[in-house]
Amino acid sequence: MHxxxxxxxxxxxxxxxxxxxxxxxLDQLTVLTKQHNDFVSEVDRAAEAAIIETLLEAYPDHAxxxxxxxxxxxxxxQWIIDPxxxxxxxxxxxxxxxxxxxxxxxxxLDQAVVYDPTRNDLFIxxxxxxxxxxxxxxxxxKRIRLSESLIGTGFPYRDFKHMDTYLAMFRDxxxxxxxxxxxxxxALDLAYVAAGRLDGFWEIGLSKWDIAAGCLLxxxxxxxxGDFKGDDSYIExxxxxxxxxxxxxxxxxxxxxxxxxxxxxI
Ligand code: IPD
Ligand code: CA
Ligand code: CA
Numbered sequence: 001m002h003x004x005x006x007x008x009x010x011x012x013x014x015x016x017x018x019x020x021x022x023x024x025x026l027d028q029l030t031v032l033t034k035q036h037n038d039f040v041s042e043v044d045r046a047a048e049a050a051i052i053e054t055l056l057e058a059y060p061d062h063a064x065x066x067x068x069x070x071x072x073x074x075x076x077x078q079w080i081i082d083p084x085x086x087x088x089x090x091x092x093x094x095x096x097x098x099x100x101x102x103x104x105x106x107x108x109l110d111q112a113v114v115y116d117p118t119r120n121d122l123f124i125x126x127x128x129x130x131x132x133x134x135x136x137x138x139x140x141x142k143r144i145r146l147s148e149s150l151i152g153t154g155f156p157y158r159d160f161k162h163m164d165t166y167l168a169m170f171r172d173x174x175x176x177x178x179x180x181x182x183x184x185x186x187a188l189d190l191a192y193v194a195a196g197r198l199d200g201f202w203e204i205g206l207s208k209w210d211i212a213a214g215c216l217l218x219x220x221x222x223x224x225x226g227d228f229k230g231d232d233s234y235i236e237x238x239x240x241x242x243x244x245x246x247x248x249x250x251x252x253x254x255x256x257x258x259x260x261x262x263x264x265x266i
Contacts, residue, residue: 001126002111002126002129003058004058004059004077004103004110004111005103005111005113005124005126007054007055007058007059008055008079008101008103008111008112008113009113009115009122009124010054011050011051011054011055011101011113012051012099012101012113012115012122013115014050014051014054015047015048015050015051015083015084015099015115016047016099016115016117017117018043018046018047018050019043019047019084019090019097019099019117020117020118022042022043022046023090023093023118026091026093027093043084043090044067044068044083044084044087045068045069045083047083047084047099048066048067048068048069048081048083049069051066051081051083051099051101052064052066052069052079052081055079055101059077061073061075061077062075062077062078062079063075063077063078063079064078064079064081065078065079065080065081065208065209066079066080066081066082066083066209067081067082067083067207067209068083076105076106077103077104077105078103078104079101079102079103080101080102080103080104080208080209080212080213081100081101081102081209082098082099082100082101082187082207082209082210083099084097084098084099085097085098085099085100085185085186085187085188085209085210086098086183086184086185086187086188088157088184089184089185094184095118095119096116096118096183096184096185096188097116097117097118097184097185097188098114098115098116098117098185098187098188098191099113099114099115099117100113100114100115100187100209100210100212100213100214101113101213102212102213102216104212108127109127109212109215109216109219110126110127110216111124111125111126111127111216112124112125112126112131112212112213112214112215112216112217112220113213114187114188114190114191114213114214114217116188116191120134121133121134121191122134123138123191123194123195123213123217124217125194125213125216125217125219125220125221126220127216127220128220129220130220130221131194131195131216131217131218131220131221133191133195138194138195138196138217138221139196139221139222140193140194140196140199140218140221140222140223140243140244141196141197141198141199141244142196142244143199143244143246143247144244144246144247145246145247145250146176146177146200146247146250146251146254147176147177147178148178148199149177149178149199149200149243149244149247150177150178150179150181150197150198150199151173151177151179151180151181151198151199151200151201151202151243151247151251152180152181152182152183152189152192152193152198152200152201153170153173153180153181153182153189153201153202153203154182154184154186154189154203154206155182156204156205159205161262162204162205162260162262162263165204165258165259165260165263166204168258169202169254169255169258172254172255172258173202173251173254173255176254177200181198186203186206186210186211186214187210187211187213187214188214189201189203189214190211190213190214190215190217190218190225190242191213191214191217193214193218193221193223193242193243194214194217194218194220194221194223195221196221199243199244199247200241200242200243200244200247200248200251201240201241201242201243202240202241202242202251202255203238203239203240204238204239204263205237205238205239206238206239206240207238208235208236208238210238211234211235211238211240212235214242215234215235215240215242218242222244222245223242223243223244223245223248224242224243224244224245224248225240225241225242225248226240226241226242226248226252227239227240227241227264228241228252228255228256228259228263228264229252229259229264230248230249230252239263241255
């Protein structure tokens with residue numbers, strides 16, 4: 001295994017230990033304070049600090065892009081970190097959230113870890129070496145028809161400017177797929193596409209740390225990832241479509257009539 005991937009796994013497990021410990025006190029903390037988000041940011045920050053400490057201990061010269069603390073350093077090696085993806089689920093004790101860590105080398109995704117601490121599901125990938133779930137090789141599903149596909153998505157919930165566009169997409173795909181799911185952790189949703197638990201995924205306006213690791217997992221599992229035109233801007237725009245090769249193409253086709261200039265210009 002690539003030593004940088006080993007370090008990323010160690011970092012993800014340290015973050016997960018912090019998250020798991022905090023999840024046991026959720027009830028008490030919810031009763032004690034109304035400021036759920038403050039509490040959660042405490043967990044977010046502690047998990048993120050543990051990840052960064054682990055990574056920089058091994059690679060002091062590497063750069064960091066992390067959700068809570070932003071950018072630090074400048075290097076050909078940049079770690080992209082979401083210490084807790086699925087915060088809303090976490091606050092509610094809804095067991096669907098993850099730790100997401102990716103390494104980009106000269107801007108190209110190279111290593112990926114998405115870890116689900118509630119199920120102990122560890123998804124990993126190294127560029128050119130395939131994707132794995134708990135040591136077993138994973139591939140995207142063999143589904144070729146959208147009508148038989150289970151599709152993941154994320155609802156708009158902070159920024160509602162694309163609401164109408166999103167609902168039109170949703171309405172169309174509700175009728176053209178076998179079912180839609182909104183599990184609540186984009187990083188884990190993408191890992192599920194890589195593992196064949198979902199056949200496709202789309203969402204508007206995600207952040208780099210939500211998707212970096214998940215995208216490499218899908219590519220290494222034989223799937224495709226793109227923006228709404230099928231191009232490469234998804235990491236920057238956060239407008240993302242993913243799936244098995246055939247389902248990806250059909251998703252793009254169904255989404256095309258709903259696209260607005262704001263979603264395709266970057
Ligand atoms: C969120 C989750 C969610 C997605 C949101 C993200 P957070 O990340 O990935 O599934 O729909 O757009 O912001 O805030 O829980 O780290
Ligand atoms: Ca996130
Ligand atoms: Ca987060």
